[in-house]
Amino acid sequence: MKNNTVILGGGISGLVSAFYAQNANQNVYIYEASDRLGGLISTTQTEYGIVESAANGFILTSEIQNLLHKLNLKPISAKKESRRRYFYSNRKITQFPLSFCDLFRAVFGFLFLNSKLRVNETFLQWSSRIFGINTALKIIEPAIGGIYGAKLDQLDTRMLFSKLDWSKNQSFFRRYLTKKNKKKNLGLVSFENGMVSVIQALESAISPKAVIYLNRKAPNLSDLLNEYESPALHICLPLNECYSYLREIVDQIQIPNFLNISTITCFVQERITKKPGFGILFPKGERMNASGVLLNSDIFPHRIIKENLWSETWIFISDPQTIRSDEELLDLLMQDRRRIVAAAMPPVQSYVTHWHRKFPVYDKALYEFNRKLDQLEVDYFDRGIKIIFKGNYRRGIGLRNLIEMATR
Numbered sequence: 001m002k003n004n005t006v007i008l009g010g011g012i013s014g015l016v017s018a019f020y021a022q023n024a025n026q027n028v029y030i031y032e033a034s035d036r037l038g039g040l041i042s043t044t045q046t047e048y049g050i051v052e053s054a055a056n057g058f059i060l061t062s063e064i065q066n067l068l069h070k071l072n073l074k075p076i077s078a079k080k081e082s083r084r085r086y087f088y089s090n091r092k093i094t095q096f097p098l099s100f101c102d103l104f105r106a107v108f109g110f111l112f113l114n115s116k117l118r119v120n121e122t123f124l125q126w127s128s129r130i131f132g133i134n135t136a137l138k139i140i141e142p143a144i145g146g147i148y149g150a151k152l153d154q155l156d157t158r159m160l161f162s163k164l165d166w167s168k169n170q171s172f173f174r175r176y177l178t179k180k181n182k183k184k185n186l187g188l189v190s191f192e193n194g195m196v197s198v199i200q201a202l203e204s205a206i207s208p209k210a211v212i213y214l215n216r217k218a219p220n221l222s223d224l225l226n227e228y229e230s231p232a233l234h235i236c237l238p239l240n241e242c243y244s245y246l247r248e249i250v251d252q253i254q255i256p257n258f259l260n261i262s263t264i265t266c267f268v269q270e271r272i273t274k275k276p277g278f279g280i281l282f283p284k285g286e287r288m289n290a291s292g293v294l295l296n297s298d299i300f301p302h303r304i305i306k307e308n309l310w311s312e313t314w315i316f317i318s319d320p321q322t323i324r325s326d327e328e329l330l331d332l333l334m335q336d337r338r339r340i341v342a343a344a345m346p347p348v349q350s351y352v353t354h355w356h357r358k359f360p361v362y363d364k365a366l367y368e369f370n371r372k373l374d375q376l377e378v379d380y381f382d383r384g385i386k387i388i389f390k391g392n393y394r395r396g397i398g399l400r401n402l403i404e405m406a407t408r
């Protein structure tokens with residue numbers, strides 16, 4: 001007899017989970033609240049080129065390569081020139097914002113200083129102690145803050161490096177060498193027609209056999225357990241929905257913190273860097289409005305259709321109370337572009353995407369929330385019920401982590 005796997009949420013976490021469950025010969029049921037699969041990920045083909053709503057690429061590992069092979073998907077690799085990463089420092093674009101002394105201090109700390117966390121040490125304090133304050137503020141803050149959206153003193157080091165063992169007294173270098181489940185990074189990839197290709201391929205692979213309920217919110221847990229005989233339940237909801245779902249079954253669960261993210265993908269007539277590159281990160285001290293900009297047409301081929309245009313994605317992160325209109329954001333974007341290139345022209349076309357309260361803050365509250373989820377998984381397992389929580393609030397925001405987690 002086949003077992004039942006019930007998946008709540010049809011984003012990439014849910015779809016990859018569904019694919020593996022089906023390959024393991026399970027009956028698969030997906031509940032998706034919206035009218036389409038893919039969640040945050042979607043691609044729009046515009047008359048200027050591709051516009052992604054969230055991820056525009058992901059890190060390939062042998063495990064993900066295997067999945068793409070099964071899905072008959074051929075990824076495209078990032079262009080060589082996108083290895084160049086830029087920082088905005090002292091009103092200039094530079095690849096290396098540190099002095100020789102800062103670099104020496106950072107390498108020394110990385111190799112030799114004890115990186116074990118101290119009691120109540122914030123990520124800002126920890127990274128300044130290990131790498132030096134200049135590296136923390138000029139490199140780590142824009143790089144990590146740009147990905148996770150929060151200020152360094154909000155972030156929780158254990159959440160950011162959840163695969164590292166934090167129990168031992170050792171340097172960060174040693175800790176990194178002994179990382180659990182270390183997978184080789186095979187480079188950044190995407191697809192010729194954008195990230196939607198992976199969603200479409202997963203959908204076509206699972207839809208002949210899986211039962212997919214669109215426009216259906218996840219039923220509550222007791223109804224699910226009544227309806228399906230001993231199901232494996234994969235909760236692949238966004239953090240805000242996962243929290244609401246849990247409130248029905250757990251008392252006293254602390255509300256995690258969320259962020260708003262808005263992006264503007266625009267097609268522009270002039271480059272903002274002299275040479276091609278991946279993008280520019282803006283440290284908070286530089287007083288730019290955006291957290292950073294991705295130079296899409298320098299990263300992957302096939303990103304623009306019209307000649308003499310470039311594609312950029314500007315990322316704006318704010319707390320959940322700050323809601324900005326499209327016009328306000330476009331105005332902020334132009335202010336930033338003109339700080340970099342004084343004579344910058346307005347974009348030929350721009351596309352704004354807002355994600356309100358969809359992004360987790362990787363802080364202490366999220367660490368505690370995850371511990372609660374881990375405990376719930378164990379408690380339910382002891383009662384003979386398999387429940388697994390998956391999503392970008394568990395072990396990292398990027399698709400690499402999500403896809404690897406979804407294979408569980």
Ligand SMILES: Cc1cc2nc3c(=O)[nH]c(=O)nc-3n(C[C@H](O)[C@H](O)[C@H](O)COP(=O)(O)OP(=O)(O)OC[C@H]3O[C@@H](n4cnc5c(N)ncnc54)[C@H](O)[C@@H]3O)c2cc1C
Nearest residue numbers: 009011012013033039040054055056217218241392398399
């Ligand atoms: C602007 C931006 C840029 C990004 N760039 C990158 C990148 O370059 N590389 C990278 O690796 N990652 C990137 N990410 C992260 C990555 O895109 C996301 O973490 C990932 O897509 C999340 O997938 P998910 O399936 O876990 O969640 P989601 O995509 O949020 O899917 C959850 C699904 O659950 C559904 N749902 C919600 N409530 C209910 C309910 N009550 N019942 C049933 N269903 C429900 C939703 O409709 C949705 O379909 C980016 C994210 C953003 C926002």
